[in-house]
Amino acid sequence: MNNKQFYNQYNYPNLKYLGKTHTTLMKKILSFANLTIPDLKDKDVLDAGCGTGDKSIFSALKGAKVTSIDLSSGQLQKAKENAAANNVKIRILEMDILNPDFKKLGKFDYIFCLGVLHHTKNAKKGFENLCKLLKPNGIIIIALYHKYARLKYRIIRTLLRIFVSKDPEKLISFLFSKNIFAQILNTVTKETIYDRYAVPFESYHTLREARKWFKQKKIIEMAHSENVNGFEPFKIFEKKTLFFISGKKSRK
Structure with a gap:
């Protein structure tokens, strides 16, 4: 994609x-x-x-x-x-x-x-x-x-793509299914999560x-x-x- x-x-x-x-x-x-x-x-x-x-x-x-x-x-x-x-x-x-x-x-x-x-x-x-x-x-x-300021998200993006999936739907489903991410995800919109972690390039x-x-x-x-x-x-x-x-x- x-x-x-x-x-x-x-x-x-x-x-x-x-x-x-x-x-x-x-x-x-x-x-x-x-x-x-x-x-x-x-x-x-x-x-x-x-x-x-x-x-x-x-x-x-x-x-x-x-x-x-x-x-x-x-x-x-x-x-x-x-x-x-x-x-x-x-x-x-x-x-x-x-x-x-x-x-x-x-x-x-x-x-x-x-x-x-x-x-x-x-x-x-x-x-x-x-x-x-x-x-x-x-x-x-x-x-x-x-x-440099974007580095923290770059690291998370890289890890998610290596250990979860490069597919946006699978990636987001994983994030929202794990309680460990709940507090973070509840502070921003779903669209922001997509844009932050799942954009291909x-x-x-x-x-x-x-x-x-x-x-x-x-x-x-x-x-x-x-x-x-x-x-x-x-x-x-x-x-x-x-x-x-x-x-x-x-x-x-």
């Missing part, structure tokens, strides 16, 4: 678009680019790897003109249903970040690619493709799995690496969620396994 097949079957995420938790999350994400929620109004926004459309719908409800792309038809069908349920208009396209239709997509003021690039076979290429879709002064925000990155990507594409770095002076391997002790980084395309 590849990632496309996985997400066709196991939709992710599952959030309330106007709930307090999600509003707080979006405020935090936008803050990494010195943006606020009102800044979304009338802007062309690309949600690259939109999943079930949570960030797309939130942005559309706040007045953005949203295009949502994803590789998974199953995810997109759920996104369409969610958009209809929230009475918002979103352009939804099935498309691979590694091979996008640049002409069809057009250019964007803001591009969000959050927790997506590390599920592609070439995260750097995906980022470079997205940069081509930015308008002059356009802003991109990405979030990647941290090489994921890659891991560092802030230093991502900053090089931005520099090479001449994207002016704006902000990030990491302590740039910190020793990155120490991230293994942190709970947050994602890091955010944003940048702006120059006018040239």
Whole structure:
């Protein structure tokens, strides 16, 4: 099973678009680019790897003109249903970040690619493709799995695949059948467990690496969620396994 097949079957995420938790999350994400929620109004926004459309719908409800792309038809069908349920208009396209239709997509003021690039076979290429879709002064925000902070889950994933199964259904059935995991599993949704332990492919990155990507594409770095002076391997002790980084395309 590849990632496309996985997400066709196991939709992710599952959030309330106007709930307090999600509003707080979006405020935090936008803050990494010195943006606020009102800044979304009338802007062309690309949600690259939109999943079930949570960030797309939130942005559309706040007045953005949203295009949502994803590789998974199953995810997109759920996104369409969610958009209809929230009475918002979103352009939804099935498309691979590694091979996008640049002409069809057009250019964007803001591009969000959050927790997506590390599920592609070439995260750097995906980022470079997205940069081509930015308008002059356009802003991109990405979030990647941290090489060290994600280590604890990588170890668990590896052990589960060696001693249990690589099949997602068998893997999850095992986890939920063992009392030893009950306390852990009860603190998160089933969808999160699928995404955390059963996704067929994921890659891991560092802030230093991502900053090089931005520099090479001449994207002016704006902000990030990491302590740039910190020793990155120490991230293994942190709970947050994602890091955010944003940048702006120059006018040239």
